Amino acid sequence: MRARFWVGGGLLAAALGLLIVNGLRSASQYYLTVSELKARAASLQGRPIRLSGIVDGGTIRYDPETLHIEFGLVDRVADIGKVPPLKVVYQGVKPDLLQNEAQAIVEGTLGPDGVFYARTLLLKCPTRYEEEAATGSSR
Structure with a gap:
């Protein structure tokens, strides 16, 4: 009876550990740089990618009718x-933070044409936060 308890407990712990490891492995995705x-x-065309980079403000084009x-x-x-x-290329409303030198994190796929087609777009404007931190002001 006691042996069954230890064997069952060991199997349960192993299964739980395997689920945790697989969950962390599938949820963890690192960022690639542009280079x-x-x-x-x-080798990455068509595969889901998370990319981090700096926005070149001179290249921003937005059509408000087609988003x-x-x-x-x-x-x-x-x-x-x-x-x-x-x-x-991203389809959606233009975020206010989409500006020159903003840090961007995009998730999507690289097309055969060399264009990155983003599904999600996250932006951070470091200069705004640095200025507020330097002056000590917060909104």
Whole structure:
């Protein structure tokens, strides 16, 4: 009777551990940089990707009638105007934070045309937060 208890408990603990490991593995997805994506473009086409980069403000195009947004991403602020940006296409309302030098995280797929088709778009404008922190003001 006691052996059954230990065997059953061990099997239950192993199954629970396996579920936790598989859940964490499928939920954890790291970010690729623009240069990493460009280097591995052929092998990543059509696969779900999470990409992080800096918005090149000179490339932002928005059509408010169709809600079509296009913009370019580079790895660093210093790359703007010096390195060809990766073209990103997103369908949706233009976020207020979509501006030059904003940090963007996009999730989507890389098309065979070399364009990144984003399903989700998250933006952070570091200069706004740095200025507020420096002055000590908060809204």
